Amino acid sequence: xxxxxxxxxxxxxxxxxxxxxxxxxxxxxxxxxxxxxxxxxxxxxxxxxxxxxxxxxxxxxxxxxxxxxxxxxxxxxxxxxxxxxxxxxxxxxxxxxxxxxxxxxxxxxxxxxxxxxxxxxxxxxxxxxxxxxxxxxxxxxxxxxxxxxxxxxxxxxxxxxxxxxxxxxxxxxxxxxxxxxxxxxxxxxxxxxxxxxxxxxxxxxxxxxxxxxxxxxxxxxxxxxxxxxxxxxxxxxxxxxxxxxxxxxxxxxxxxxxxxxxxxxxxxxxxxxxxxxxxxxxxxxxxxxxxxxxxxxxxxxxxxxxxxxxxxxxxxxxxxxxxxxxxxxxxxxxxxxxxxxxxxxxxxxxxxxxxxxxxxxxxxxxxxxxxxxxxxxxxxxxxxxxxxxxxxxxxxxxxxxxxxxxxxxxxxxxxxxxxxxxxxxxxxxxxxxxxxxxxxxxxxxxxxxxxxxxxxxxxxxxxxxxxxxxxxxxxxxxxxxxxxxxxxxxxxxxxxxxxxxxxxxxxxxxxxxxxxxxxxxxxxxxxxxxxxxxxxxxxxxxxxxxxxxxxxxxxxxxxxxxxxxxxxxxxxxxxxxxxxxxxxxxxxxxxxxxxxxxx
Amino acid sequence: xxxxxxxxxxxxxxxxxxxxxxxxxxxxxxxxxxxxxxxxxxxxxxxxxxxxxxxxxxxxxxxxxxxxxxxxxxxxxxxx
Numbered sequence: 001x002x003x004x005x006x007x008x009x010x011x012x013x014x015x016x017x018x019x020x021x022x023x024x025x026x027x028x029x030x031x032x033x034x035x036x037x038x039x040x041x042x043x044x045x046x047x048x049x050x051x052x053x054x055x056x057x058x059x060x061x062x063x064x065x066x067x068x069x070x071x072x073x074x075x076x077x078x079x080x081x082x083x084x085x086x087x088x089x090x091x092x093x094x095x096x097x098x099x100x101x102x103x104x105x106x107x108x109x110x111x112x113x114x115x116x117x118x119x120x121x122x123x124x125x126x127x128x129x130x131x132x133x134x135x136x137x138x139x140x141x142x143x144x145x146x147x148x149x150x151x152x153x154x155x156x157x158x159x160x161x162x163x164x165x166x167x168x169x170x171x172x173x174x175x176x177x178x179x180x181x182x183x184x185x186x187x188x189x190x191x192x193x194x195x196x197x198x199x200x201x202x203x204x205x206x207x208x209x210x211x212x213x214x215x216x217x218x219x220x221x222x223x224x225x226x227x228x229x230x231x232x233x234x235x236x237x238x239x240x241x242x243x244x245x246x247x248x249x250x251x252x253x254x255x256x257x258x259x260x261x262x263x264x265x266x267x268x269x270x271x272x273x274x275x276x277x278x279x280x281x282x283x284x285x286x287x288x289x290x291x292x293x294x295x296x297x298x299x300x301x302x303x304x305x306x307x308x309x310x311x312x313x314x315x316x317x318x319x320x321x322x323x324x325x326x327x328x329x330x331x332x333x334x335x336x337x338x339x340x341x342x343x344x345x346x347x348x349x350x351x352x353x354x355x356x357x358x359x360x361x362x363x364x365x366x367x368x369x370x371x372x373x374x375x376x377x378x379x380x381x382x383x384x385x386x387x388x389x390x391x392x393x394x395x396x397x398x399x400x401x402x403x404x405x406x407x408x409x410x411x412x413x414x415x416x417x418x419x420x421x422x423x424x425x426x427x428x429x430x431x432x433x434x435x436x437x438x439x440x441x442x443x444x445x446x447x448x449x450x451x452x453x454x455x456x457x458x459x460x461x462x463x464x465x466x467x468x469x470x471x472x473x474x475x476x477x478x479x480x481x482x483x484x485x486x487x488x489x490x491x492x493x494x495x496x497x498x499x500x501x502x503x504x505x506x507x508x509x510x511x512x513x514x515x516x517x518x519x520x521x522x523x524x525x526x527x528x529x530x531x532x533x534x535x536x537x538x539x540x541x542x543x544x545x546x547x548x549x550x551x552x553x554x555x556x557x558x559x560x561x562x563x564x565x566x567x568x569x570x571x572x573x574x575x576x577x578x579x580x581x582x583x584x585x586x587x588x589x590x591x592x593x594x595x596x597x598x599x
Numbered sequence: 600x601x602x603x604x605x606x607x608x609x610x611x612x613x614x615x616x617x618x619x620x621x622x623x624x625x626x627x628x629x630x631x632x633x634x635x636x637x638x639x640x641x642x643x644x645x646x647x648x649x650x651x652x653x654x655x656x657x658x659x660x661x662x663x664x665x666x667x668x669x670x671x672x673x674x675x676x677x678x679x
Binding site: 253256257524525528 | 640656
């Protein structure tokens with residue numbers, strides 16, 4: 001077998017329908033759902049296909065036609081598979097949206113869902129009966145032409161005689177196969193439109209990394225949400241294409257009892273499971289030795305860590321702690337990808353332990369040069385481009401930078417999105433001459449990619465992307481906050497176990513120092529209530545401190561950069577809030593102190 | 600089970616699993632006062648279920664804003 005790292009781009013002539021049609025021949029091909037009591041339910045891919053054909057027949061008689069967008073809103077379970085594959089078989093395009101979170105913030109959830117239904121032009125919403133009860137308001141506002149239905153209604157009373165593969169309309173590889181959101185937002189949603197060709201290309205890429213051996217079949221475990229690219233494209237599609245077993249745990253089950261993830265890996269002898277850094281950290285904090293009784297992690301060959309910045313301290317601590325239960329350090333493999341590329345862009349070497357470089361902090365911050373030094377900032381390698389992908393680090397003028405120079409990461413490969421659905425301008429900004437601007441910053445070193453930060457405005461926490469405007473909006477209108485003068489950003493501090501959320505807030509001109517002092521607590525509460533996130537820092541600034549573009553747009557990443565450098569200062573002349581600059585700096589000192597304690 | 604005992608159980612969950620150090624009263628709002636982000640809300644729901652051996656469903660959870668709301672739902676689930 002050729003080395004996947006030097007072979008050419010995978011063949012990608014088919015569609016997702018071909019995978020579904022061909023699956024179900026292996027006795028171990030299928031999905032298993034693990035509930036909170038660790039009871040399991042198994043569906044072979046043949047059953048998944050039969051159920052989906054039933055849904056397809058119902059969808060077609062309802063009037064769903066080729067190219068229609070169908071929103072799919074389900075918790076992890078067979079209902080998601082029914083809806084997702086039924087939609088595909090009907091020639092339509094599934095748009096997975098996330099189901100409501102437990103205990104609250106329903107207004108915000110409904111508002112966001114309404115907006116996502118609107119921008120994707122969904123003709124129909126498929127949901128389970130519990131979710132449907134909750135979705136009423138969003139559906140009433142977005143008014144999808146065919147309403148909101150459950151899979152049971154669609155399939156008909158007796159389970160319904162399904163379509164056969166002879167009857168279905170086969171999509172062209174260039175047809176849309178999936179619309180996924182890179183981040184949920186009401187302000188400026190960006191639905192990423194992926195063709196069947198891109199999805200198949202990405203699936204083949206991922207497949208190429210775990211090849212079965214005589215007497216050994218790879219299988220997976222995932223607790224990742226199915227509306228998340230790493231859960232759906234990273235786990236479900238390759239399992240279907242390989243016709244192998246995939247064990248799925250609901251994200252809410254994992255968060256409540258993280259040990260279920262590790263125990264399922266052991267119980268079902270799974271070899272592959274990806275998760276964001278946050279999951280590894282949660283296991284360190286919330287899995288007890290008693291939870292691990294009888295668990296054997298030696299069969300876990302590929303513990304991929306991606307979807308957010310990889311904290312080296314967490315990766316090391318996880319390897320150390322779980323070695324006792326057979327976890328192999330070479331299993332932990334940092335990877336990098338993004339929704340706009342369907343998923344994976346780089347993989348680190350799957351047979352070696354992860355590695356990192358230490359680079360001089362000052363050279364990196366001031367000149368964008370990665371110079372290796374002892375005791376510098378540690379940055380984890382996310383590896384080399386996956387087959388068929390090329391990377392370029394470019395400067396602001398689009399010139400290609402040499403190795404060890406920090407610039408913007410551009411990528412080219414067989415699974416890039418067609419564009420953002422219904423947003424030609426945003427698409428034109430992201431895609432140029434077949435290359436995608438990832439908005440991520442990094443450098444190449446020894447042929448491997450190292451990420452240093454972001455140029456794009458996105459907050460990434462616990463593997464999930466948030467639009468900063470969503471967070472900023474939560475504090476707009478608070479007494480003492482200057483209108484339109486709030487910036488949210490996240491970054492991975494050295495020695496921290498994950499990214500931290502920081503909120504920069506300009507105090508209103510009339511605000512007294514006392515009011516300004518009360519702002520951090522008020523802002524934290526508002527962000528919790530409005531966005532469900534706990535801000536790690538709230539930095540109160542004098543009016544006019546936030547850097548802006550010439551057209552007046554907030555420069556969030558520049559704000560973060562200045563703050564981290566201790567250079568975020570109010571403009572002259574000094575306002576009554578002249579303490580604010582000092583407050584910002586002391587905030588920095590405090591932050592540094594706090595993160596260094598974590599180390 | 601009385602409301603006071605349920606409240607005490609919820610307070611213990613908050614201390615053991617959510618890192619909450621202060622007192623817990625029924626007037627407190629989960630998000631604003633107990634400062635629960637979405638991951639902690641999930642943890643709270645799951646741990647309350649474990650502790651009291653009840654299953655909350657979405658319809659119940661929609662109405663929960665304060666600790667007192669949660670106490671009332673748990674009491675109802677326990678048949679009290």
